[in-house]
């Protein structure tokens with residue numbers, strides 16, 4: 151049933167508020183002709199309002215409500231202790247313009263977070279400023295441009311990007327002014343080395359690579375790819391969105407990447423989607439460290455026998471400037487992710503990636519007899535299968551919608567673009583075997599329905615407040631307001 155609007159629930163004279171005693175002097179109202187005679191606000195009791203918004207909140211699917219295998223998005227469970235720490239008064243009630251002497255704890259946390267992210271990734275320096283992954287990409291690509299310009303190397307205009315890449319990679323490169331050259335994948339889902347060689351010349355600014363890529367595959371020639379790009383003077387950008395597969399196992403900096411963004415809201419359990427904010431710190435190798443955004447958190451007075459170190463702000467020598475007001479998403483992003491890292495420690499982080507990879511391979515093994523997995527190798531933290539069956543016209547979209555009837559969030563679909571009818575499944579490490587089995591059983595049951603009752607899949611979902619949408623119409627004729635007061 152569709153919940154009535156709060157205006158439709160209104161009944162004249164009902165009220166849900168009692169105003170407290172005024173703590174400011176009473177003020178005479180302006181002239182009567184400047185005042186409205188009436189204000190058509192809904193009139194409801196407190197309990198009506200609570201029930202209304204509670205009902206609306208249940209329209210949304212959430213990680214706290216059920217399994218959310220949305221590939222590439224790393225929708226892991228967000229531990230609730232993160233909510234306690236980010237609301238500690240010392241974090242919550244500080245202002246970014248306070249004198250540094252009064253916020254030493256916050257600065258120490260930011261400094262330590264920079265150090266931890268360096269250690270996790272193998273990079274020489276880290277900024278916490280960018281607001282999300284895509285903003286981190288933009289920051290990283292600006293630094294790549296600044297690096298080439300600082301060497302007087304002005305002819306590097308090409309950014310190489312594999313065809314499996316997330317759309318933000320070409321978008322970020324384009325915003326900085328590079329022209330994007332797409333590099334195809336080979337039959338095993340790696341970067342096609344011959345195609346890469348053909349593009350490697352002195353106009354290459356760099357390459358943006360996601361590893362493991364969006365097929366969930368670790369590039370088998372990663373060192374050759376990096377060697378080729380470095381060999382022609384380009385820089386290597388790592389899209390760190392898939393870092394959940396690598397924690398404690400592989401450090402992108404050690405592989406030879408020059409710059410990488412982290413998605414704290416994916417890898418390090420910061421709520422995202424409606425629950426934001428995102429946070430996209432960027433790590434860089436030594437040769438890019440001088441170009442980082444300003445300011446970074448640094449130690450401006452070393453500790454001595456009597457005093458702890460004094461933390462403050464430092465500006466890299468050739469900084470690209472400021473990427474964000476103040477210091478990034480401190481409380482909602484950095485403090486939550488810091489808590490998560492501190493809770494797990496080094497060994498715990500390694501467990502996270504190992505279980506994430508195990509869970510994805512388990513699901514793949516259970517499903518690959520029923521669904522075609524086009525690049526069939528041991529996967530990392532996610533895998534991509536085809537949502538179609540021989541002899542039927544069922545599509546990935548239909549399967550995604552039908553899953554909602556079984557109370558699962560659909561996987562990512564139609565991405566990456568190089569797989570027909572792609573369903574991209576990322577279970578994350580936080581799901582247990584029962585949930586994975588229930589999900590696999592459901593997908594296998596849907597494949598059976600495709601033979602016996604395809605109509606029920608094609609018309610799904612049947613159990614949600616709204617049924618199958620015309621997604622083009624919904625995007626092109628967006629109605630953001632469904633109720634307007636009647637003309638008075």
Ligand SMILES: *Cc1c(COP(=O)(O)O)cnc(C)c1O
Pocket residue numbers: 222223282283284285316318319360364389391392413428430
């Ligand atoms: C999520 C994602 C991004 C973009 O990150 P945001 O934090 O959503 O801006 C980029 N690349 C890949 C592979 C991603 O999965």
